[in-house]
Amino acid sequence: MLSRVPCTSFKVISQALDLIGSYADWISSHPEVLGLVLPLMLQGLREPELAQSATFSLKEVLQEGQAHLQPYVADILNASKEAIDKNNLKARDTWRLMSCLGYTLSVVPVDQTMVYLNVLLTPHIQQLQALSTCQPSSDLKAVLQLKINMLSWLFNSLSVHYEDDNATTTAPQSDEPRQQPVLLVMQQVLPVIRQVLHTWVIDPDVVENVCDMMKKAMRTLMDNFRPVVKDVAQLTADMYNSSPQPPMLDLAKQILVLFVADESVNDMAVDLFHSVCTKTISLFQLDVREYPDIIEAFMAFLAQIAKKCPKLLGHENCNILGLFQAGIIGLGMSESPTVKTSCQFLSELIHGYDNLPAAKAVITTHGLSLVERLMRAIGGESPRAVVDSMADVFWALNKWHLESMVKWMNAVVIQDGFPSAKATRAQKEQFARRVLKERVNKRRLKETVQEFTLLWRGLMGTEYAVQTTSIMEDLGAE
Incomplete structure (x- = not known):
């Protein structure tokens, strides 16, 4: 049937390519079909009008049928290089084609790869190096992003660890650790990337592309990323100290979560965490409203560190008081995602009671300021959509700091007009009793928080409260 596709009708060929891609899973179970469909897909790479459909279908087929690619490796590699060298493809078509190369090279011996x-890659790496010395412009930025993302898509799909239960590749087997092509390329490009960032570090798009490239390389290599992890960690710290941006925090988080248990790079993990925290805490001394995206990303970063890498919070160099106070400031932000991630961090920090004596001491000494901030949020200073997250923090405090919680709740009860002018002493006493009683059933605690936030906002019993509560419940269920 494919032989009957009219070679002059790009529309028909495009539809045929789309159809092939949709059957990628079936083709992987019928490898004899590969030899029939690959010529059409590779032919499509030569025509810019067909490149989108060709790269989509080729990517799907190669990913699903990776175990059966060996007879076609040379044809795929030659056609792909020809298409890339012509430089006629759109950016996304080029990136998908790099992904196709990764899947194909995964079944090739490393020396040949x-x-x-x-x-x-050498011409593209050389061009990256040349661009690093040029004055930034929109045209140069587009080329720069193209090259960085080419590497990123390649790293995401090129893995020499591919295995299949039903088939084997011809890649050589050995008891010695196999070389990792992604690692070898990373070692080549890291100095160039550092030069690029020296000029482009203030551009959020370029920074995001670089961080995404590093994360994809790390996800592919996992423990095999170790030879370059110190260099990448230092690069991340330098970037963040120069121009803090959320993607850098996400990259730092991935580095720390993956390598914090590795004693051989323990100093690297401590230094990276300390550097990121010190820089961000300094931003909290300024107007935090100027950095809402960074504050949100930092709270998400801390929540994951507290959950998966608590020993970093217990290190002698960690400014645990500064982080605790940053979390309280985050609770007072107007952006709902920031408030929620701040609650997640504080909850995880409190739950680290047994393993983090420094955190225990800070919370015991400064817990009243946290409870007051929570009460103000419930009283109306924060969006209603986030008060459920406040219940998570109350629940953690009840579990680990109950004796202190009794004192803190009594302290806020006696404050007139707090946390809202509508809050009476009797209502606050009732709220305190119900909160302190719940140490097991978090759902009931959230219901209590929702009830009193309506009461203290003057919304109890209103049609608006009923409608918005229903909407928030639906969003929560999703």
């Missing part, structure tokens, strides 16, 4: 990649 590196020969191919050296020929293919």
Whole structure:
């Protein structure tokens, strides 16, 4: 049937390519079909009008049928290099084609892979190096992003660990650790990326592309990323100290979560965490409203560190008081995601009671300020959509600091007009009793918080409260 597709009708060929892509899973179970469909897909790479459909279908087929690619490797690699060298493809078509190369090279011996990649990538790496010395412009930025993302898509799909229960590749087997092509390329490009960032670090799009490239390399290599992790960590710290941006925090989080248990790079983890925290805490001394995206990302960063890498919070160099106070400031932000991530961090920090004596001491000494901030949020200073998250913090305090919680709640009860002018002494006493009683059933605690936030906002019994509560419940269920 494919032989009957009219070669002059790009529309028909495009539809045929889309159809092939949709059958990628079936083709992987019928590898004899690969030889019939690959020529059409590779032919499509030569025509810019067909490149989108060709790269989509090729990516799907190669990913699903990776175990059966060996007879077609040369054809795929040659056609792909020809298409990339012509420079006629759109950016996204080029990136998908790099992904196709990754899947294909995964079944090729590493020495052959590196020969191919050296020929293919050297001009692009040289161009990256040249761009790093140029004055930034929109045209140069587009080229820069194209090159960085080419590496990113390649790193995401090129893995020499591919295995299949029903088939084997011809890649050589050995008891020795296999070389990792992604690692070898990373070692080549890291100095160039550092030069690029020296000029482009203030551009959020370029920074995001670089961080995404690093994360994809790390996800592919996992423990094999170790030879470059110190360099990447130092680069991340330098970037963040120069121009703090959320993608850097996400990259730092991934580095720390993956390598914090590795004693051989323990100093690196401590230094990276300390550097990021010190820089961000300094931003809290300024007008935090100027950095809402960074504050949100930092709270998400801390929540994951508290959950998965608590020993970093217990290190002697950690400014645990500064982080605790940053969390309280985050609770007072107007952006709902920031408030929620701040609650997540504080909850995880409190739950680290047994393993974090420094955190225990800080919370015991400064817990009243946290409870007051929570009460103000419930009283109306924060969006209603986030008060459920306040219940999580109350629940953690009840579990680990109950004796202190009794004192703190009594202290806020006696404050007139707090947390809202509508809050009476009797209402606050009732709220305190119900909150302190709940140490097991978090759902009831959230219901209590929702009830009193309506009461203290003057919304109890209103049609608006009924409608918005229903909407928030639906969103929560999703």
